[in-house]
Amino acid sequence: MSENPAVRRRTVHSAGIDLAVFEQGDPEAPTVLLVHxxxxxxRVWDDVAAELAADHHVVRYDVRGAGESSVPTSRAEYRLPLLAADLFAVADAVSPDRPVHVVAHDWGSLQSWEAVTEPGAExxxxxxxxxxxxxxxxxxHWIRHRMRRPTPRHLRQLLVxxxxxxxxxxxxxxxLAPATWxxxxxxxxPRVLRDLEAVRPRAGHPQRTLRQDAVRGIELYRANMRPTLRNPRERPTEVPVQLITLRRDRYVSxxxxxxxxxxxxSLTxxxxxxxxxxxxxxxxxxxxQMVREFTARIDSGGEPSGAAQQLVVITGAGSGIGRATALAFGEQGATVVVCDLDQEAAERTAELVTLVGGVGHAYRVDVSDGxxxxxxxxxxxxxxxVPDVLVNNAxxxxxxxxLQTSEKEWQRVLDVNLWGVIHGCRAFGxxxxxxxxxxxxxxxxSAAAYLPSKVLAAYATSKAAVLMLSDCLRAxxxxxxxxxxxxxxGIVNTNITRTSTFSGLSATEQAAKQARAARLYARRGFPPEKVAAEIVRAVRTGKPVVPVTVEAKVARWVGRLAPGLLRRAARINAG
Known part of the structure; x- marks a missing residue:
């Protein structure tokens, strides 16, 4: 019997193997089957099982050859079809009248995929x-695709x-492997888990049977890896799947x-x-909680989303890049919270987010005010x-x-462009x-962060500070x-040109300069939607620095290869 009196033990027979099965919670509740x-x-599921047992019928079992289950007599008895048959045998025993929700980790996932992709598994x-x-x-199939198309990215993935x-x-x-264990x-x-996996030592983990479990479990790899990878089958499934990617997984990229x-x-x-x-x-x-949210949606008849709904916060989203980014995330079904000094513009962006398939919410915020x-x-x-994504765009x-830029103008630029980013990073980070x-x-x-210009002293300084702040914060x-x-x-067609200010000019001269800048940016014709697409891609890939537009990319490379050229170009009156 388990040490926990709330856990009920039974034995399920499957293809000559006795499987030790452990149950918690109300048998009338939805059944969740955990595969280690x-x-x-x-026992690796102890914490998850204890949480789910409050509103689920939680079932775990020791897979063949592990823990309290019996041991196969040959390598062939560790093949994936038999492991899938074990899963179905347990499901039939503990929930004969209702489908079960399967949750699996590591090799439990590999063998559960075999069951999930069986015809009629749904x-x-x-x-x-x-x-x-x-x-x-x-x-x-993933390996074959990359071997057939050996692009640098595909080759890097294979090597990694x-x-x-x-x-x-x-x-x-x-x-070697059995002897090592x-x-x-x-x-x-326990020290490996502590030092490499950030797992604190605790009673009952690892299990007392670890050595024999590890030695026997090597047969899982020997019986399945090479035969399946060499001759992969077509294995679709109609079962709704939730994929939880672990960001710091050392073994599965x-x-x-x-x-x-x-x-x-149906993938979430x-x-x-x-x-x-x-x-x-x-x-x-x-x-x-992730499992609970997913099973509740399935049991209520809801359709799994193509991606988990993200919560995205975007500052300065009343127009331009901010609005385009809000719509880009909205098209993916995200909940997007936007803010801007212009309340009406923010509300319009939120409405558009909802129209394209997301959920929009608007607030009026002055990002310069901490x-x-x-x-x-x-x-x-x-x-x-708590947001999944924060975009400090304002x-x-x-x-x-x-020498032309007054202290007041310096303060205004730094308050919004630098302190606005600092405030957002601090509060939401x-x-x-x-x-x-x-x-x-x-x-x-901005490209101005690494492209000096004598007529952009305050602006370029603020953006260079944002670039360095991002590097420090990333670490x-x-x-x-x-x-x-x-x-x-670089040069993007947004209304920032219409609201930019110029040192040492009268109101009339300011308006004329703004109009000329707006016409220049319009002729360049680079839309904010392309910047938004790069932002979405950066969130997905984690790319640290993303130059956008040809001039931004060229300036970054020139700055690395021949920085003296940029310094000489900075003397030009480009303003």
């Missing part, structure tokens, strides 16, 4: 949540994943799921700031939650040499860190799984 990986047992499996374990057939999967090759060596790795495993929609039409993608094992052993309640931004962050957190333009589920911060810099937030990107547009 290697070298674990059902009649027995209500949903599938997978972490850190691709379908081997899907992976085989090969480096992450070094242990698989080691597991195929006749004596027997002669010390099992004893050292996020890009392994690229193209998964080909096989899974989510991310968690966790290592391979800390997801279950340190963030069990968070995983349980207290106002702090209050805005508290309102957003209370009404909508900014103003100004032209003037250093703290919320993201406290939530501990990762996120992404996007700061709008600080990396361990929290929060990415930071600096976007550096």
């Amino acid at each position: 990986g290697y070298p674990d047992t059902h 009649r027995r499996l209500a949903s599938y949540t997978t972490m850190s374990g691709p379908c081997l057939d899907h992976m085989g 994943q090969s480096a992450h999967s070094w242990y698989i090759a080691a597991f195929h060596l006749p004596f 027997r002669l010390g790795l099992a004893r050292a495993w 996020a890009f392994l799921s690229e193209g998964l929609e080909r096989w899974v039409p 993608r989510r991310e968690l700031n966790a290592t391979h094992w800390s997801a279950l052993l340190e963030q069990g309640p968070v995983v349980a 207290a106002a931004v702090d209050d805005f962050a508290r309102q957003v957190a209370a009404a909508h939650g 900014g103003i333009g100004h032209s003037g040499t250093f 703290a919320l993201m860190v406290e939530r501990d589920q990762g996120g992404h911060i996007v700061n709008l810099a 600080e937030l990396a361990d929290s799984g929060i990415g930071v990107s600096a976007i550096c547009p």
Whole structure:
């Protein structure tokens, strides 16, 4: 019996194997079936199971050869079809009349994919949540596609994943892997989890049977990896799937799921700031909540979304790049909270977000006011939650040499362009860190950040500071799984030209300068929608610095290769 009296044990027979099955919660509630990986047992799910048992019938089992389940007599008995049959046998025993929700991790995911992609699986499996374990057939096709199209990106992906999967090759060596576990790795495993996986030592983990579980489980790799990857099958599924990508997984790269929609039409993608094992052993309640939200949507008849609904906050979104970015995220079904000094413009952006498929909310905020931004962050957190993405877009333009620019003008430019970004990063970044589920911060810099000009002293200084701030913040937030990107547009056709100010000019001269700048930017014809697309891509890929427009890209390369050219060009009266 389990040490926890709330857990009920039974035995399920499957293809000559006795499977130890453990149940918690109300048997009349929706059933969630948790499948563990290697070298674990059902105990790795303790925290997740305890949380879900409040409103689910939670079932775990030791897979064949692990824990309290019996041991196969040959390598062939570890093949994926038999592992899938075990899953169905447990599901039939614990929930004969209703489909079950499957949640799996590591090798549990690999064998669960085998069951999920069986024809007709949707009649027995209500949903599938997978972490850190691709379908081997899907992976085989993924490898073939990259071998047929050996682009630099595809080759890099193959090399990176090969480096992450070094242990698989080691597991195929006749004596080395079993001997390693027997002669010390099992004893050292708690330190490995602590030092490499950020898992604190705790009673019951790892399990007492770890050494024999690890040695026997090597047969999972030997029986399945090479045969399946060499001859991958077509394995689609109609089961709704939730893919939880672990940002700090040392073994399964996020890009392994690229193209998964080909096989899974009902796919929801989510991310968690966790290592391979800390997801279950340190963030069990968070995983349980993700599962709960997904199963509730399935049980209520709701359609799984193509991607988990993101909460995005964008400053200065009343027009231009900010509005275009709000619409780009809205088209993906995101909830987008926008703010601007112009309340009416912000509300129009929110309306447009809703029209394109998202959910929009508008606020009036002066980003130069730190207290106002702090209050805005508290309102957003209370009404909508902690954002997954923050885009610090609000900014103003100004032209003037250093000696022409007054102290008041310097203060205005720095208050909005630099302090506005600082206020946003501080207020929302703290919320993201406290939530501990990762996120992404996007700061709008400019090509002027690295392209000096004697007539853009204040503006270029503010944007250069934003670029450096982003680099510093990226280093600080990396361990929290929060990415930071600096976007550096060049000449983009937005209304910033109509509101830019110029030092030392009368009102009439200011208006004439604004009109000329607007005509120049309009002739350039680079739309804000293209900048928005780069912002969305930066959030997805985590790219740290993104020059946008040809002139921005050229200036960045020239600045690296021949910085003296940029310094000489800075003397030109370009304002």
